[in-house]
Amino acid sequence: MADDNTTHFGYKEVRTEEKARLVGDVFDSVAARYDIMNDLMSAGIHRIWKRFTIELSGVRRGNRILDIAGGTGDLAARFAPLVGDEGEVVLADINASMLRVGRDRLTDRGVPGNLFYVQADAQCLPFPDDHFDCVTIAFGLRNVTDKDRALRSMLRVLKPGGRVLVLEFSKPRNPLLSRAYDAYSFAVLPFMGRLVARDSDSYQYLAESIRVHPDQDTLRGMMEDAGFTRCDYHDMTGGIVAVHRGVKPA
Amino acid sequence: MSDIHRPTLHTAGLAAAEAAINAALRLSPHSKAGLRELAGQVVALECTRPALTVYLNGDENGELCLRGVYDGDVVTRITGSLDDFAELARAEDPAAALINGGLRLDGNSSTLIALQRLFNAVDVDWEAPLVSGLGDVAGHQLASMLRAAFSWSQQTGSNLQRQLREFATEEGRLAPPPLALERFYDDVQTLSERGERLAARVEQLRQRVEARFEAMGKARDDAGRSTIAETWKAS
Numbered sequence: 001m002a003d004d005n006t007t008h009f010g011y012k013e014v015r016t017e018e019k020a021r022l023v024g025d026v027f028d029s030v031a032a033r034y035d036i037m038n039d040l041m042s043a044g045i046h047r048i049w050k051r052f053t054i055e056l057s058g059v060r061r062g063n064r065i066l067d068i069a070g071g072t073g074d075l076a077a078r079f080a081p082l083v084g085d086e087g088e089v090v091l092a093d094i095n096a097s098m099l100r101v102g103r104d105r106l107t108d109r110g111v112p113g114n115l116f117y118v119q120a121d122a123q124c125l126p127f128p129d130d131h132f133d134c135v136t137i138a139f140g141l142r143n144v145t146d147k148d149r150a151l152r153s154m155l156r157v158l159k160p161g162g163r164v165l166v167l168e169f170s171k172p173r174n175p176l177l178s179r180a181y182d183a184y185s186f187a188v189l190p191f192m193g194r195l196v197a198r199d200s201d202s203y204q205y206l207a208e209s210i211r212v213h214p215d216q217d218t219l220r221g222m223m224e225d226a227g228f229t230r231c232d233y234h235d236m237t238g239g240i241v242a243v244h245r246g247v248k249p250a
Numbered sequence: 251m252s253d254i255h256r257p258t259l260h261t262a263g264l265a266a267a268e269a270a271i272n273a274a275l276r277l278s279p280h281s282k283a284g285l286r287e288l289a290g291q292v293v294a295l296e297c298t299r300p301a302l303t304v305y306l307n308g309d310e311n312g313e314l315c316l317r318g319v320y321d322g323d324v325v326t327r328i329t330g331s332l333d334d335f336a337e338l339a340r341a342e343d344p345a346a347a348l349i350n351g352g353l354r355l356d357g358n359s360s361t362l363i364a365l366q367r368l369f370n371a372v373d374v375d376w377e378a379p380l381v382s383g384l385g386d387v388a389g390h391q392l393a394s395m396l397r398a399a400f401s402w403s404q405q406t407g408s409n410l411q412r413q414l415r416e417f418a419t420e421e422g423r424l425a426p427p428p429l430a431l432e433r434f435y436d437d438v439q440t441l442s443e444r445g446e447r448l449a450a451r452v453e454q455l456r457q458r459v460e461a462r463f464e465a466m467g468k469a470r471d472d473a474g475r476s477t478i479a480e481t482w483k484a485s
Contacts, residue, residue, distance in 0.1 A: 045258065052261040055319040236258045
């Protein structure tokens, strides 16, 4: 953040209270074609990243899961059969359009009835303390205005010993890959966005927001500062994406 | 927290294998029922060369789940090289292969043996997908043709194998007959045992001769010492 009253919106500096609305506009615009764009942009690899995140979660039957910024419900759909009828999955998203697309999609696919939908802001989660066994946020943290506040909110709703998993774009380790990734992000992504979702600005924002998001070690430090212990991360696809894991102290 | 070095590749490989296996299992109702019975029992396969760990279990839908990361309890953990695992997968008697092979097993072996038997007994019912895709009449006709072709190819393969064996041993004299080969192995075994027995006898004789020589040398030394003492006394 540049100062207390401004924050990043991609490469732009905007007033803090404006960011949520601007991010909301982006997701309102792309919600209908979000899944197809994800598949196109990542060549389907986002499914592999999410699958690994679920493996790391160690979720068992009967667990209570919160999937923040759950969007179109990729993670929630996989969690629901894992926790079974005794468990519970809450799909939360600040954006009503995304939540609606997710709910329709999961209902159409016949995902079990242990799934609940909540429109909620990650910074002030409307759940009791020590409530969930696992909290996940996939490709959502970089859109949150105050990431530290969101991490503290996740810690609060987690049960002691519960896990948080943050799947997010990160910084590639290899300079060559980094250069190729930059070229892809700023030339190909907005073009694809214009072609498929008829919205190049949102995908320009996506590329910019990834660049201003904290790198792997910084995010781990932020999680530790928020109060998580045993924080670690795994780079995936050369560091383009990383999944961070932390545990709420008992 | 986890020792996976290339999570994307590892996870992609497991996801592809899981999808392929489950696609085959969907056509084999017997195997699906077997997997349902094993739901929740996680088996860890720990390959040392190359270093790779896979956790597998059946689920309530009769599907196989493959995972690279799992930190819960496992009913069976098998450790060994890729060759050892390949040997177990091919074995007609998995229990014997587990005992005699190079694999180390911790925990209960019955789940693993049940899984291995289940995969060996996969009997794909091609008629179901063909009927659902092409309709009852055409699907059944095509499935019957496929079954006949499969049975013919199996029979032809086995005939060809038998005839090639006969040609190699009887007509071309390119390979010895199995009985002659077995006799030769028996002779080699007998010769090897006789050789070992001979070596043991030679060693026994050598020790006996050495003991005899040692006794003779000691007697000569004692005799020499008494002659010197007598000479000293006389002088």
